[in-house]
Amino acid sequence: MKGNTSIEVKDLQIDSRKVTAGSCFIAMKGTAADGHAFIDKAIANGATAIVCEILPDIFNEKVAYVEVEDSTAAAGYMAHNFYGEPTAKMKLVGVTGTNGKTTIATLLWKLFTGLGYKCGLISTVQNQIGDVVIDATHTTPDAISLNALLKKMLHEGCTHVFMECSSHAIHQHRIAGLNFTGAIFSNITHDHLDYHKTFDEYIRVKKSWFDGLPATAFAISNADDKRGAVMLQNTVAKKHFYSLKTMPQ
Numbered sequence: 001m002k003g004n005t006s007i008e009v010k011d012l013q014i015d016s017r018k019v020t021a022g023s024c025f026i027a028m029k030g031t032a033a034d035g036h037a038f039i040d041k042a043i044a045n046g047a048t049a050i051v052c053e054i055l056p057d058i059f060n061e062k063v064a065y066v067e068v069e070d071s072t073a074a075a076g077y078m079a080h081n082f083y084g085e086p087t088a089k090m091k092l093v094g095v096t097g098t099n100g101k102t103t104i105a106t107l108l109w110k111l112f113t114g115l116g117y118k119c120g121l122i123s124t125v126q127n128q129i130g131d132v133v134i135d136a137t138h139t140t141p142d143a144i145s146l147n148a149l150l151k152k153m154l155h156e157g158c159t160h161v162f163m164e165c166s167s168h169a170i171h172q173h174r175i176a177g178l179n180f181t182g183a184i185f186s187n188i189t190h191d192h193l194d195y196h197k198t199f200d201e202y203i204r205v206k207k208s209w210f211d212g213l214p215a216t217a218f219a220i221s222n223a224d225d226k227r228g229a230v231m232l233q234n235t236v237a238k239k240h241f242y243s244l245k246t247m248p249q
């Protein structure tokens with residue numbers, strides 16, 4: 001850490017245009033732009049702390065600078081801590097796969113709501129807190145928006161949250177730091193290769209989420225998909241399979 005070590009942070013931002021006095025700006029390397037190029041703008045807008053992978057050549061003595069290995073991963077962990085670790089106080093179940101994420105997450109939301117639980121839904125179609133619908137802009141929001149939403153769900157009394165977890169979100173660490181009660185795999189097909197480049201990489205990214213689950217979580221996979229067993233190959237979570245045709249081993 002360099003610069004001013006006695007600062008207070010009022011919010012976290014990954015967009016320099018949203019920075020105001022007292023913000024912590026996290027400089028992330030995105031697919032379209034590199035946040036490091038906007039550090040000076042963030043400081044001009046009032047940022048009191050900068051989190052980055054590459055420290056600037058010139059320091060502002062009024063600003064705290066923190067160098068990290070991966071800004072996107074840091075954003076996830078920072079956001080979860082900043083918003084009071086909401087997923088440690090709720091049951092969070094994520095759903096990943098090329099197809100069926102929205103359907104599975106929505107059906108689970110409807111099922112548990114029908115059982116009398118107040119539930120949150122984070123999906124491509126819409127986000128929902130109980131009966132209140134919130135427009136969705138991404139399959140999985142950025143880490144800061146996501147944790148702010150999860151905190152709101154907790155504050156509103158949600159005990160269960162069902163969330164789509166896209167491969168983009170996994171790869172970009174948008175779900176880093178979250179405490180998952182369980183994870184579900186639907187299927188995988190040759191889509192999204194414009195982003196992941198190869199099918200093997202696409203599989204690896206999805207599998208990495210299951211690999212990182214704790215032993216206290218559960219992992220459910222589709223045995224009818226050729227990669228269904230592979231997804232859970234290295235997880236320490238409690239394994240379950242579902243199928244219409246294949247007898248799980």
